[in-house]
Amino acid sequence: MLPGYAATLGALGALVAACGDPAVADLPSAAPTKERARVVVAQREGKLRDFPCSQCHDKVVSAQGVGRSRAPHSDVVVEHFDGGTRCGLCHDVRAMNRLRLFSDDRIGFDESHRLCGQCHSEKVKDWSFGAHGKHVGSWRDTRYRLTCADCHNPHRPAVPQSRALPGPTFPPRGIPKGGHR
Amino acid sequence: MTRRSVKLKLPVVGGRDRNAERVEACTRAGLERPMDRRGFLSGLATTGVAAAGAATGCGETDWDGFFQKHYKEMSEKDKHDVFARIERRSSQAYGREVRIEDPPAEEGVLFAFCISLSVCNGNRACVHACVQENNQNREPAMQYIKVIELDRGTMNLERGDPYYEGEVPRPGKVYLPMQCNQCDNPPCTKVCPVEATWKEPDGIVVIDYDWCIGCRYCMAACPYEARRFNFASPSVPAADINPNQGYLSNRMRKKGVVEKCHFCLHRTRKGHYPACLEACPTGARKFGNLHDPSSEVAQIIKNKRVFVLKEELNTVPRVYYYFD
Numbered sequence: 001m002l003p004g005y006a007a008t009l010g011a012l013g014a015l016v017a018a019c020g021d022p023a024v025a026d027l028p029s030a031a032p033t034k035e036r037a038r039v040v041v042a043q044r045e046g047k048l049r050d051f052p053c054s055q056c057h058d059k060v061v062s063a064q065g066v067g068r069s070r071a072p073h074s075d076v077v078v079e080h081f082d083g084g085t086r087c088g089l090c091h092d093v094r095a096m097n098r099l100r101l102f103s104d105d106r107i108g109f110d111e112s113h114r115l116c117g118q119c120h121s122e123k124v125k126d127w128s129f130g131a132h133g134k135h136v137g138s139w140r141d142t143r144y145r146l147t148c149a150d151c152h153n154p155h156r157p158a159v160p161q162s163r164a165l166p167g168p169t170f171p172p173r174g175i176p177k178g179g180h181r
Numbered sequence: 182m183t184r185r186s187v188k189l190k191l192p193v194v195g196g197r198d199r200n201a202e203r204v205e206a207c208t209r210a211g212l213e214r215p216m217d218r219r220g221f222l223s224g225l226a227t228t229g230v231a232a233a234g235a236a237t238g239c240g241e242t243d244w245d246g247f248f249q250k251h252y253k254e255m256s257e258k259d260k261h262d263v264f265a266r267i268e269r270r271s272s273q274a275y276g277r278e279v280r281i282e283d284p285p286a287e288e289g290v291l292f293a294f295c296i297s298l299s300v301c302n303g304n305r306a307c308v309h310a311c312v313q314e315n316n317q318n319r320e321p322a323m324q325y326i327k328v329i330e331l332d333r334g335t336m337n338l339e340r341g342d343p344y345y346e347g348e349v350p351r352p353g354k355v356y357l358p359m360q361c362n363q364c365d366n367p368p369c370t371k372v373c374p375v376e377a378t379w380k381e382p383d384g385i386v387v388i389d390y391d392w393c394i395g396c397r398y399c400m401a402a403c404p405y406e407a408r409r410f411n412f413a414s415p416s417v418p419a420a421d422i423n424p425n426q427g428y429l430s431n432r433m434r435k436k437g438v439v440e441k442c443h444f445c446l447h448r449t450r451k452g453h454y455p456a457c458l459e460a461c462p463t464g465a466r467k468f469g470n471l472h473d474p475s476s477e478v479a480q481i482i483k484n485k486r487v488f489v490l491k492e493e494l495n496t497v498p499r500v501y502y503y504f505d
Contacts, residue, residue: 130477134464
């Protein structure tokens with residue numbers, strides 16, 4: 001965990017409680033690490049399979065001039081943003097290691113929640129104080145708050161159905177649902 | 182239908198009093214089989230053989246276990262001996278080395294759960310993580326957590342279905358996981374005739390499985406159906422036994438005792454998250470210390486509209502539900 005990238009949200013909780021309107025509290029994603037790191041936003045860049053995107057994109061750009069070929073990313077299905085499929089909506093097409101906000105700010109993948117929060121502000125507000133999203137680590141010491149893309153595929157964010165594991169045994173003499181008349 | 186006549190046995194005034202012989206026979210029969218507290222109480226106490234301990238020559242009987250003190254009255258040395266004995270006996274019985282410990286409740290900690298019903302997709306990963314963590318009986322299956330499928334927009338638990346199966350989440354349904362609410366005003370501990378269950382300072386309602394007599398009053402008293410009874414000795418394959426066990430939490434139970442969710446106290450008192458939370462693929466479960474204002478649970482209760490189950494019963498549950 002690089003201390004420069006570790007964004008604490010412990011102070012945010014106090015801020016939210018103090019001002020009473022969490023929406024106005026901007027996410028201190030780039031804030032310096034506080035002395036007692038209680039909640040740490042989990043990092044994304046280390047988890048990405050091919051992360052420094054520049055390993056290919058520099059070469060592709062130089063070889064093909066524009067680098068618009070989708071072939072290496074043929075597994076990416078975009079079902080998000082009402083059918084929008086332009087990579088440049090979220091990715092910075094000039095420097096692929098970065099993401100691009102609507103405000104034309106460039107951010108790293110570790111701050112991707114800011115990108116999601118441009119549309120899903122309610123969800124990011126819930127996430128910012130812990131009501132949405134998963135935490136791992138220790139409830140007492142440092143806990144890591146997983147970001148949006150840890151659970152949702154950003155290109156296809158709807159979580160698919162899964163098969164339920166076996167439930168309790170139905171009582172041998174039980175009456176099934178709807179059996180009462 | 183014939184009515185059974187009941188003859189009361191009156192004390193013998195004249196003639197030969199056979200009570201002494203009966204007492205001796207019962208004592209002998211009792212000493213010839215391994216005995217535990219519950220067996221003693223159900224089999225012998227009625228005949229008034231309190232002096233069974235005076236008899237000798239009982240190789241099988243676990244006298245240390247029989248005369249074990251109530252957990253709250255044990256000294257540190259007692260605990261050490263008891264833990265060592267339980268470790269020995271459960272590795273004999275299940276063929277797996279286990280380690281028993283009991284981390285004490287921490288000062289200034291009050292555990293609580295918050296569960297997001299918008300996010301829970303009902304796939305029961307929590308249920309099975311709990312079964313594995315807590316060495317619950319596999320056959321017949323015992324599960325502390327019960328996930329109830331409700332129609333979206335309703336909150337009538339009577340119309341809920343805990344037996345759903347197949348692909349989840351189904352459209353138009355919402356899933357509500359229920360487990361022990363660790364009430365602040367628990368009805369179950371008040372009805373226990375032997376004080377085998379009580380509330381710890383960090384808010385967890387625990388059971389001393391060696392002190393429980395299996396009367397199941399607590400199961401009747403619990404409004405959340407959170408308690409489970411061991412109708413048979415738990416059968417857990419040796420490979421599946423979790424060897425990190427707590428005296429008051431997930432050590433091997435026996436036939437005829439009550440058990441329930443304990444917020445994984447052998448984990449949470451050491452700072453870890455409960456097993457169900459770690460297994461949840463959706464992040465619907467939040468766990469933390471209510472006394473810490475920066476914890477997720479405190480923040481959720483402050484900022485979200487939370488509710489508890491059966492609030493009108495004044496049990497003050499510690500599992501809060503919310504939609505986000």
